[in-house]
Amino acid sequence: MALGIRTRQAILTAISSKSYWRLSRTLATHSGMSNDWLKQQGLISFRDLWMKAQGYL
Incomplete structure (x- = not known):
């Protein structure tokens, strides 16, 4: 809920x-744990x- 998920979804x-694995594909997980949040946690994309590696960045 601290990540902005509605109480019912949480x-x-x-x-x-x-x-x-199945929970990782739920709306609550996708809404709360965005790519920006994961980057703030120190995870690498x-x-x-x-x-x-391909020279695009």
Whole structure:
């Protein structure tokens, strides 16, 4: 909820019995954990690495 997800979506995601892999494709996960947020957490973008290796960046 601190990442801007509605309360209902957060609860439904939290109580889900789906695996982590399936939960990664939910609306709540995509809304809260955006690419910008992941970059702030220090994660590296595979797309950016590939673009750099190919000479695009």
